[in-house]
Amino acid sequence: MIQLPCPWCGPRNVSEFRYAGEVTPRPQPATATPEQWRRYLYVRRNPRGWTEENWYHSAGCRQFFKLRRDTDSNAVEEPR
Amino acid sequence: MAGGNNGPSNGHPSTNGHRKPGKPPRYSAFSLLKHGLAPRAEWPRAWRSPALQPSYDVVIIGGGVHGLATAYYLAANHGITNVAVLDKGYLGGGGSGRNTAILRSNYLTPEGVRFYDRSMRLYEHLAADLNFNVMFSRRGHLTLAHNDSSLRTMRWRAEVNKLQGVDSEVIGPEEIAKLVPYLDTSTSTRYPILGALYHPPGGIIRHDAVVWGYARGADSLGVHLHQNTEVTGIDVAEDRVIGVRTNRGRIATRNVVNCTAGWSSVISDMAGVELPVQTSPLQAAVTEPVRPFLDTVVVSGTLHVYVSQTDRGELVFGASVDPFTSYSMRGSLEFVEGLAGHVLELMPALSKMRLLRQWAGLCDMTPDYSPIMGATPVDGFYVDVGWGTYGFKAGPVSGEAMAECVATQRTPEIIAAFHPGRFETGQLVGEKGAAAVGH
Ligand SMILES: Cc1cc2nc3c(=O)[nH]c(=O)nc-3n(C[C@H](O)[C@H](O)[C@H](O)COP(=O)(O)OP(=O)(O)OC[C@H]3O[C@@H](n4cnc5c(N)ncnc54)[C@H](O)[C@@H]3O)c2cc1C
Numbered sequence: 001m002i003q004l005p006c007p008w009c010g011p012r013n014v015s016e017f018r019y020a021g022e023v024t025p026r027p028q029p030a031t032a033t034p035e036q037w038r039r040y041l042y043v044r045r046n047p048r049g050w051t052e053e054n055w056y057h058s059a060g061c062r063q064f065f066k067l068r069r070d071t072d073s074n075a076v077e078e079p080r
Numbered sequence: 081m082a083g084g085n086n087g088p089s090n091g092h093p094s095t096n097g098h099r100k101p102g103k104p105p106r107y108s109a110f111s112l113l114k115h116g117l118a119p120r121a122e123w124p125r126a127w128r129s130p131a132l133q134p135s136y137d138v139v140i141i142g143g144g145v146h147g148l149a150t151a152y153y154l155a156a157n158h159g160i161t162n163v164a165v166l167d168k169g170y171l172g173g174g175g176s177g178r179n180t181a182i183l184r185s186n187y188l189t190p191e192g193v194r195f196y197d198r199s200m201r202l203y204e205h206l207a208a209d210l211n212f213n214v215m216f217s218r219r220g221h222l223t224l225a226h227n228d229s230s231l232r233t234m235r236w237r238a239e240v241n242k243l244q245g246v247d248s249e250v251i252g253p254e255e256i257a258k259l260v261p262y263l264d265t266s267t268s269t270r271y272p273i274l275g276a277l278y279h280p281p282g283g284i285i286r287h288d289a290v291v292w293g294y295a296r297g298a299d300s301l302g303v304h305l306h307q308n309t310e311v312t313g314i315d316v317a318e319d320r321v322i323g324v325r326t327n328r329g330r331i332a333t334r335n336v337v338n339c340t341a342g343w344s345s346v347i348s349d350m351a352g353v354e355l356p357v358q359t360s361p362l363q364a365a366v367t368e369p370v371r372p373f374l375d376t377v378v379v380s381g382t383l384h385v386y387v388s389q390t391d392r393g394e395l396v397f398g399a400s401v402d403p404f405t406s407y408s409m410r411g412s413l414e415f416v417e418g419l420a421g422h423v424l425e426l427m428p429a430l431s432k433m434r435l436l437r438q439w440a441g442l443c444d445m446t447p448d449y450s451p452i453m454g455a456t457p458v459d460g461f462y463v464d465v466g467w468g469t470y471g472f473k474a475g476p477v478s479g480e481a482m483a484e485c486v487a488t489q490r491t492p493e494i495i496a497a498f499h500p501g502r503f504e505t506g507q508l509v510g511e512k513g514a515a516a517v518g519h
């Protein structure tokens with residue numbers, strides 16, 4: 001089991017967290033075209049390597065946080 | 081041109097048994113007998129190891145069932161034989177050698193049902209077509225419903241299936257108990273079984289044999305198979321593919337087909353094509369062999385588990401994808417722990433079974449659980465991806481359709497709904513209800 005460093009709780013088993021996806025810039029809901037909005041909904045970089053993502057500590061402090069993780073090795077960067 | 085031996089190692093440790101292009105010796109009871117009796121007879125290798133050529137008409141990236149079937153049908157149906165299949169490892173080293181080999185066509189959308197049904201029909205006579213025993217075993221496939229909403233989805237699927245001429249019906253607990261001995265159909269369990277979608281044509285197959293059969297068939301028609309050949313870049317000029325770069329040199333080509341499943345984003349990135357794909361590991365496990373007792377495939381969406389028994393007697397267990405994206409294929413203890421608990425809820429009698437091993441493969445998940453197939457905005461760059469957890473059964477129909485797509489430069493009707501542009505226009509082909517746990 002890999003562990004993730006929650007900025008509030010420290011290192012915890014990944015089973016305590018919920019993966020909330022890659023960090024992607026959100027278009028303005030009021031002005032975005034349907035195409036821009038669908039691109040935001042569906043397209044992912046899905047890189048093999050380091051990426052920034054959102055996680056939710058559902059079985060802990062129940063806070064969202066950003067994390068940098070290497071999708072190839074599952075290594076994670078300590079929060080700054 | 082072929083049969084050369086001057087390239088780097090391509091997965092075949094010895095040069096023993098290299099053949100000139102042409103028909104491979106047929107496999108038959110007679111050839112088996114002949115070889116068995118001949119002193120020190122070696123079987124010729126099932127496919128050649130040709131030298132890498134500086135150019136090909138079509139380069140297929142990925143030597144799984146999709147890449148190999150596409151190559152085979154390009155040659156067999158369209159006479160296009162100047163084709164290379166490149167794999168960074170060995171043929172079948174990706175999902176095609178790691179799946180749990182379930183074949184079925186009881187999907188949810190008319191587009192899906194029609195498509196997978198065509199694949200089942202091709203699988204029916206694949207052993208004869210390829211002269212390779214693929215051990216297709218039709219044994220019936222059951223998707224259990226433990227609550228009203230899944231029972232409703234089963235009824236829906238059964239009706240869509242019937243309209244497409246696919247045999248599926250909803251059955252009750254008594255009938256399920258008759259079909260599946262040792263299944264706990266009592267009402268005292270945590271999630272009692274209310275009914276099931278029964279799909280008699282479903283079954284399992286020997287996945288490696290399918291891969292090897294297509295490889296041998298494609299090779300005999302002149303296709304070049306290159307193992308240990310990793311694509312590192314794709315050259316695009318004025319929105320058209322002109323070549324691919326590999327760890328063994330550059331290849332000029334005007335047609336590239338991306339058949340890399342779990343790695344498909346990495347390859348599409350090289351051509352500058354965006355995909356709505358996320359890669360997640362999917363794990364499975366197998367037990368020691370026991371006497372045959374289970375001759376159906378049983379899937380439970382609620383319990384996130386499915387089970388079948390191989391011809392050797394092992395029980396194969398699978399589940400849904402891991403809960404986060406990754407390109408790592410390491411198995412995890414929490415997976416087997418959870419799996420074992422769910423299996424025992426279904427079949428308490430299995431509590432003494434011992435697991436032999438567990439493994440993982442990569443799945444390229446799409447937002448609608450349907451594949452992404454066809455031409456892309458980059459001329460000559462085709463995709464056959466988004467195979468998620470369910471793509472093995474689609475190998476034959478995908479190969480047939482992608483070959484036609486590349487050869488005629490038109491999208492065949494049967495894959496029209498799966499075109500890459502559907503996410504922009506919002507025309508999704510939602511199969512989650514039929515593909516999230518049962519692969
Ligand atoms: C545990 C598990 C159970 C499954 N169960 C089922 C099931 O029961 N039924 C079903 O229908 N499907 C199932 N699937 C899904 C199925 O395995 C896949 O959808 C299918 O095998 C995909 O085949 P493919 O040929 O597209 O890709 P793959 O077989 O994954 O082949 C892709 C190939 O691309 C190669 N490659 C990657 N990058 C490069 C590069 N840069 N250069 C050259 N080559 C490269 C890889 O080495 C690999 O061999 C399961 C998957 C898993 C993991």
Ligand SMILES: [Zn+2]
Binds near residue numbers: 009010061063
């Ligand atoms: Zn926390």
